[in-house]
Amino acid sequence: MIDLFRAEKFFKEYVSNFKVADKKIDVKIKHTYGVVSISKYIAEGLKLSEEDILLAQLIGLLHDIGRFEQAVKFNDFDDYNTMDHAEYGVKILFEEGLIEKFIKDRQFDKIIENAIRNHNKFDIEYGLEDRELLHAKIIRDADKTDNFRIKQIQDFLSLFKSTEEEVSKELITDEVWKEFLGEKTIISSHRITNMDKWLSYIAWVYDYNFDVSLKYLKENDCVDKVIDRLDYKEKDTKEKMEYVREVIKKYIDDRLIR
Numbered sequence: 001m002i003d004l005f006r007a008e009k010f011f012k013e014y015v016s017n018f019k020v021a022d023k024k025i026d027v028k029i030k031h032t033y034g035v036v037s038i039s040k041y042i043a044e045g046l047k048l049s050e051e052d053i054l055l056a057q058l059i060g061l062l063h064d065i066g067r068f069e070q071a072v073k074f075n076d077f078d079d080y081n082t083m084d085h086a087e088y089g090v091k092i093l094f095e096e097g098l099i100e101k102f103i104k105d106r107q108f109d110k111i112i113e114n115a116i117r118n119h120n121k122f123d124i125e126y127g128l129e130d131r132e133l134l135h136a137k138i139i140r141d142a143d144k145t146d147n148f149r150i151k152q153i154q155d156f157l158s159l160f161k162s163t164e165e166e167v168s169k170e171l172i173t174d175e176v177w178k179e180f181l182g183e184k185t186i187i188s189s190h191r192i193t194n195m196d197k198w199l200s201y202i203a204w205v206y207d208y209n210f211d212v213s214l215k216y217l218k219e220n221d222c223v224d225k226v227i228d229r230l231d232y233k234e235k236d237t238k239e240k241m242e243y244v245r246e247v248i249k250k251y252i253d254d255r256l257i258r
């Protein structure tokens with residue numbers, strides 16, 4: 001049985017051990033609740049069983065559990081330079097046994113573990129069982145979707161260590177632009193400018209698993225809101241971003257009318 005109320009109660013207790021006043025921690029707590037709610041929206045949209053809807057929310061609650069220790073140890077969320085927060089989350093939940101505090105029933109462990117492990121990877125690994133794959137896909141969509149909300153509000157200094165003014169003057173590099181034109185997500189290590197990163201957040205749309213998740217983006221006007229957040233000072237960037245708006249919104253519409 002999945003007691004989401006109990007799990008959420010322990011989550012609150014767990015995160016209270018970290019400095020909640022710290023902006024970095026606070027953003028991750030709010031992100032977690034955002035992901036729980038979007039996971040529910042997706043699971044309900046997919047008309048899953050009551051148990052799978054609860055399981056999707058539980059995975060949402062746990063998916064970034066490794067972020068809190070990461071913030072304390074490194075004061076940085078860049079996995080590439082610090083540690084893989086998904087692998088770390090799996091370690092504290094399943095090797096150190098923290099999962100016990102969230103849920104007594106052990107039958108969902110493999111599904112939860114594989115969903116968390118795969119949530120931040122470029123692709124989902126091969127060989128997952130059907131229900132593991134389903135939940136890995138839900139958490140990946142939910143995580144990206146809440147990130148669309150975060151990118152609308154997070155301040156640029158904490159996002160890029162540059163001001164909004166500085167970022168707005170930047171260009172998209174050719175390599176990254178080519179990748180975008182291939183209707184693909186952008187490989188993190190290829191990004192050079194902050195504007196490359198900004199574009200890469202929007203290109204996440206190409207990695208969405210479920211149409212219902214894209215429906216959420218459309219209903220909440222997420223693509224326009226992220227693109228309109230910056231006043232692009234370079235003509236080249238401005239034109240590219242207008243093109244991005246057009247093709248991404250068309251991609252979403254095309255998937256939704258299928």
Ligand SMILES: [Fe+2]
Nearest residue numbers: 063064119120
């Ligand atoms: Fe994460």
